[in-house]
Amino acid sequence: MTEATLSDVTVGKPAPDARQSGRFLFWAATTFCIAWVLVPIYLLVVNTLSSPQEVSGFPKTGIPSFDMGSVQFFLGFTGVGYALVNSVIVAVLTMLFSILLGAPAGYALSRFDFPGKSAFRFMVMMTRAFPLPLLALPLAVMFIRVGLDDTQFGLALVHTTLALPFAVLITFSLFSGIPIELEEAAWTLGCNRIQAFRKVVLPLVLPGITASAVFAFTISWNEVFAAAVLTVDNRTLTAFLLQSLNVSPLHLRFAGGLALVLPALVFIFAVRKYMFAMWGIANR
Amino acid sequence: MAEIVIKNVAKRFGAFTALHSIDLTVADQEFMVLLGASGCGKTTLLRIIAGLDRPSEGEVWIGGRRVDHLPPRDRGIAMVFQNYAVFPHLTVYENIAFGLRMKKLPQGDIDKRVRRTAELMHIEQLLERYSGQLSGGQRQRVAVARALAMEPDVILMDEPLSNLDALLRLEMRAELKGVLAQSRTTTVYVTHDQVEAMSLADRISVMHAGRIVQSSSPVEVYRNPATHFVGSFIGNPPMNFIRAEKAGRGRWRVAGLVLEGPESGRERLDFAIRPEDLREGEGGLPATVRVVEPLGAHTLVTCEVEGSLFRAVLDSSTSAAPGDRLDLLPVSDRVRWFDPETSAAVKAA
Numbered sequence: 001m002t003e004a005t006l007s008d009v010t011v012g013k014p015a016p017d018a019r020q021s022g023r024f025l026f027w028a029a030t031t032f033c034i035a036w037v038l039v040p041i042y043l044l045v046v047n048t049l050s051s052p053q054e055v056s057g058f059p060k061t062g063i064p065s066f067d068m069g070s071v072q073f074f075l076g077f078t079g080v081g082y083a084l085v086n087s088v089i090v091a092v093l094t095m096l097f098s099i100l101l102g103a104p105a106g107y108a109l110s111r112f113d114f115p116g117k118s119a120f121r122f123m124v125m126m127t128r129a130f131p132l133p134l135l136a137l138p139l140a141v142m143f144i145r146v147g148l149d150d151t152q153f154g155l156a157l158v159h160t161t162l163a164l165p166f167a168v169l170i171t172f173s174l175f176s177g178i179p180i181e182l183e184e185a186a187w188t189l190g191c192n193r194i195q196a197f198r199k200v201v202l203p204l205v206l207p208g209i210t211a212s213a214v215f216a217f218t219i220s221w222n223e224v225f226a227a228a229v230l231t232v233d234n235r236t237l238t239a240f241l242l243q244s245l246n247v248s249p250l251h252l253r254f255a256g257g258l259a260l261v262l263p264a265l266v267f268i269f270a271v272r273k274y275m276f277a278m279w280g281i282a283n284r
Numbered sequence: 285m286a287e288i289v290i291k292n293v294a295k296r297f298g299a300f301t302a303l304h305s306i307d308l309t310v311a312d313q314e315f316m317v318l319l320g321a322s323g324c325g326k327t328t329l330l331r332i333i334a335g336l337d338r339p340s341e342g343e344v345w346i347g348g349r350r351v352d353h354l355p356p357r358d359r360g361i362a363m364v365f366q367n368y369a370v371f372p373h374l375t376v377y378e379n380i381a382f383g384l385r386m387k388k389l390p391q392g393d394i395d396k397r398v399r400r401t402a403e404l405m406h407i408e409q410l411l412e413r414y415s416g417q418l419s420g421g422q423r424q425r426v427a428v429a430r431a432l433a434m435e436p437d438v439i440l441m442d443e444p445l446s447n448l449d450a451l452l453r454l455e456m457r458a459e460l461k462g463v464l465a466q467s468r469t470t471t472v473y474v475t476h477d478q479v480e481a482m483s484l485a486d487r488i489s490v491m492h493a494g495r496i497v498q499s500s501s502p503v504e505v506y507r508n509p510a511t512h513f514v515g516s517f518i519g520n521p522p523m524n525f526i527r528a529e530k531a532g533r534g535r536w537r538v539a540g541l542v543l544e545g546p547e548s549g550r551e552r553l554d555f556a557i558r559p560e561d562l563r564e565g566e567g568g569l570p571a572t573v574r575v576v577e578p579l580g581a582h583t584l585v586t587c588e589v590e591g592s593l594f595r596a597v598l599d600s601s602t603s604a605a606p607g608d609r610l611d612l613l614p615v616s617d618r619v620r621w622f623d624p625e626t627s628a629a630v631k632a633a
Contacts, residue, residue, distance in 0.1 A: 184336050185369035187356045189434065190386030199382075203373045 044261060047254035055251040074255035083240035084259075086152060087221060090236055093156030094163055094220035095213045101160070102167025102216075103209060107197075109168070110175035121172075124165045132162070136229045143230060150232045158226045163216035170215070174208040175201070211271035218264045286347040286360065286437030286470045287312045288333060293342030295328050302328045304494045305342070310487075315464060315471045319481040320491035321517070326474045327442055329491070333472060334363050334440050347437050357386075362431035363440040367447065368423040370415040376402070376426050377411040383434045397433050404463060405429040421452045428460065432467060439464065441473045445480060457483060478518045482506065490514050508620070512554060512627040515620065521559050521584065521595040526569075527624070528555040536621075539569045539590040543614075546621050546632045553630060554622040559584070561618035562596040564604070568613035569594070573604050585610070 047055050048071060049064035074080065108114075109121060139158060140149065148154030178201055186196035227239035235243065241256045248256075288310040295303040303325045310316040318326040331337040333344060335356035344352040351359045362383070371379050377398055384394045402408045405425040415423060424444060431439055444460070445453045461484050464471050475481055481488050482502045489499040490513075498510035509515035515523040528536040528545065529552060536545040538555045545553065560582075562568075571587035571594055578584075582597045585604050589612070596612055604610055621630040 179367065179369065181365045181367055181369040182371060184356075185363065185365060185371075185430075186382070187336070188334060188361060188363040189383035189430070190357045192355065192357065195386070200371055200373075 041261065041265070044254055044258045047251065048258040050251070052249065052251040055254065070251040070255045074252055074259065077244075077252070079235075079240055079244070080237070083235050083237040086231075086234050087237040089152045090156045090159060090227075091217045091220040093152065094159040095217045097156060097160040098163040098167040098216040099171075099209060099213050102164050102212070103171045105168045106171025106173075107175050107201075109172045111180065124168050127161060128165050132225050135161075136226045139226075140229050149230060150234050152234060155227055155230050155234075155236065156220070158230060159220035159223055160216075162223060162226075163219040166219070167212050167216055170212040171205070171209065174205045174212075178204050214267045214271045218267050221264055222260070287345075288438060288470060288472065289343075289345040290329075290333070291343040291345070293329070293332060293339045293344065295325070295332060295337065296340045302494055303332075303339075306496055308489060308496060308499065310470060310472060313468050313470055315461075315473065315484060315486040317481040317485035317488045318472065318474045318491055319478060319488050319518075320476065322476055324491040325494040326476075326491045330440050330442055330472060330474045333438070334361055335359050336363075360437035361440055362434040362436035362438075364427045364431050364442065364444045366443040368420075368427040370418070370423050370426050370430075372415045374414075375411065376407060376413050376415075376418070379415070379426055380411075380430045380433050382430065387434075397435075401429040401433040404432065420448055421456065424448060424456060428463070432463070432469075436469065438470045438472065439467075441471065443475055444473075446475070446477070453480075460484070478520070482518075490517065492517075507618075508629065509556075510629055512556075512622045515556055515622070519558060521597070523556050523558050523620075524562075524592075524594045524596075525554050525556050525622070526589060526592045526594070528553045528621075541567070541569055543619070544616075544632075545619075546630045548621075548623070548630055550623060550625070552624055554624050556620040556622060557614045557618060559595040560597040561615040562594075562598070562612045563615065564598060564602060565611060565613035568611035571596075571610045571612050573606050573608045573610055576602075576604055576606060587612070 046064045049066050051065060051067035051069055054065060143149040143154050182200050183196045186200045191199060224238040224242055227236045228242055231239055238260060245253045245256050290306055290308040293303060293306045306329060318329060320326045328337060332339050335354060339352060343350055346359055380398045380401060381394050384397060402411055405428055407425045407429060410422060445456055448456060457480060473484060485502050487499060488502055488505045489496045490505060492513050498505055498514050506518055526538060528538045531537040531542050534545060534547045536543055536553060569589050571589045573585055573587045575586040576583060578600060583600045583602050585596045585598055587594050587610060623630050
């Protein structure tokens with residue numbers, strides 16, 4: 001025993017160096033990753049909260065002066081309020097559609113064996129392989145024909161096709177995390193299938209479903225291409241900003257950017273724990 | 285009165301036949317154990333009685349009512365699952381009350397029944413806890429209490445003790461037997477543990493490859509196995525088997541020894557004897573000792589008889605040592621014979 005310990009010590013001598021450079025690499029990589037995410041957000045915040053002169057002036061202080069001029073101007077800008085309302089309506093509709101369609105699909109995938117099940121799972125993911133521009137133009141033509149163009153409902157349908165694969169996969173993994181025996185026990189205790197679902201499965205998956213709904217909301221909230229193509233008067237905030245901000249002064253662009261990033265950021269942060277369920281890691 | 289009658293029940297999963305036309309009657313208040321190795325169809329049969337699986341063919345009757353088309357909730361059954369299936373989002377109290385609330389009993393009755401069954405299972409101090417705060421044994425108790433509180437006609441148990449550690453399993457086994465005997469409920473209990481089966485059952489149905497091969501009292505199953513499989517599956521150490529050659533009418537040559545046996549048209553039979561039914565003595569089966577394991581009360585001696593492995597449970601005073609030659613005398617009324625082709629028991633004349 002003693003010999004082994006001694007030789008360990010001698011052999012281990014050069015280790016601190018290697019360990020130190022390893023630690024340095026680790027912290028450097030971590031810092032880089034954090035900066036990658038935080039610096040743009042920081043710049044957005046600082047420039048939004050600075051006066052227009054500071055935004056275009058030099059040198060920068062890097063500290064916001066809490067000048068609300070840009071924000072106030074942005075909020076008072078004609079059309080912003082309406083676009084914001086549109087964005088919320090479309091995102092809420094998208095959220096509802098994706099959960100109402102996605103959760104039953106996720107449940108069926110996790111509970112029933114049916115022919116073509118793996119093919120179906122694959123197809124669900126495949127919908128994400130088509131570039132949106134490819135879909136958006138034919139869709140725009142079709143929407144004009146059936147009168148869905150320039151409506152919140154029509155845009156929500158398109159956003160639902162974007163959010164649905166995630167809703168299906170997240171709920172599939174949520175339902176799979178709930179042992180079938182719990183449902184079977186409920187059946188033997190006097191429940192039919194629907195009661196068992198409502199009294200046992202639903203309470204257990206509700207937090208995860210909420211998370212997946214919020215995720216669908218942010219997908220719609222952030223989506224700009226389909227929104228820009230499919231709407232003209234009823235633009236969502238993203239499409240509206242895309243249209244008007246490239247002709248606006250710099251400080252206004254920052255304010256608009258922040259207005260877009262902030263809600264998505266807050267929502268995703270609130271449900272971050274459940275996002276991992278999407279990859280099948282978080283099995284309760 | 286809740287007698288279970290299973291008529292001609294078969295279950296096929298695609299090309300695989302899990303159950304071949306099962307006929308079984310469980311008497312009212314009987315404790316029936318379905319015993320078999322994993323994959324023999326015992327859990328499938330239990331799930332068909334529960335209504336969680338549908339039979340491909342046949343009928344299931346509970347208490348004189350045909351139930352095979354009914355959902356589980358209309359069958360008057362309660363079930364205890366292998367992994368307990370205690371609802372994690374409800375307290376122990378609400379778990380036990382779950383089925384009673386579904387029955388829409390008045391709150392006063394629910395409370396009375398929950399407290400009574402909780403007391404019976406010794407979990408009255410855990411009523412406000414959630415499943416995550418319970419140990420495996422406690423969850424097991426909750427699952428049993430939840431089933432008992434339903435006051436069902438039939439309780440179905442699917443390997444309820446297999447997830448518990450050995451000591452707890454012994455304790456729960458004795459307790460279950462007491463509680464279920466007291467409740468006078470017809471019970472069907474699935475296990476692969478033969479000791480559990482022997483200790484709990486009024487009657488054991490041994491299952492093998494989708495068929496019930498024997499259905500009788502624990503002692504009968506042990507003493508008079510209906511097939512070669514039952515003999516080798518039940519008992520630890522298992523039964524010894526050796527090939528016997530015909531040596532005249534009702535006489536068979538076993539390892540050079542001629543023994544009285546059944547009259548049979550076969551040229552060969554399997555001679556079988558339990559390890560504890562062998563004695564050291566003159567004129568027995570010639571054996572070469574390989575391993576000697578003193579177990580305190582007895583000594584387990586593993587030897588070789590004509591190339592076959594033989595185990596004998598001898599008195600601990602034995603002086604047998606590895607390499608010794610030993611004569612093993614079978615207790616004559618404990619010898620059993622099996623047909624090597626059908627593997628069924630052959631009764632001595």
